[in-house]
Amino acid sequence: MLRLLIVVAVVVGLVLWFLKGRRIGAPPGGRGGAPGQANAKPAPMVACAHCGVHLPRPDASFDAEGRSYCGEAHRVAGPR
Numbered sequence: 001m002l003r004l005l006i007v008v009a010v011v012v013g014l015v016l017w018f019l020k021g022r023r024i025g026a027p028p029g030g031r032g033g034a035p036g037q038a039n040a041k042p043a044p045m046v047a048c049a050h051c052g053v054h055l056p057r058p059d060a061s062f063d064a065e066g067r068s069y070c071g072e073a074h075r076v077a078g079p080r
């Protein structure tokens with residue numbers, strides 16, 4: 001049983017290492033960043049229409065009019 005857990009842990013570790021290596025090896029955009037910098041390209045920032053907090057665009061929620069929000073609660077609350 002312990003041996004099975006060790007094998008599973010090693011396989012999960014190898015898969016995570018492989019996925020991480022692929023992401024670093026093929027950076028999106030190709031701006032020629034230094035090797036090892038996985039996130040050389042910063043995500044564009046948007047402001048929440050309700051509370052004004054700034055957050056990366058991929059993390060934001062958007063309403064039908066295209067306004068950005070920091071989360072589902074503020075999207076439902078609407079702009080202030």
Ligand SMILES: [Zn+2]
Pocket residue numbers: 048049050051052053069070071074
């Ligand atoms: Zn907000």
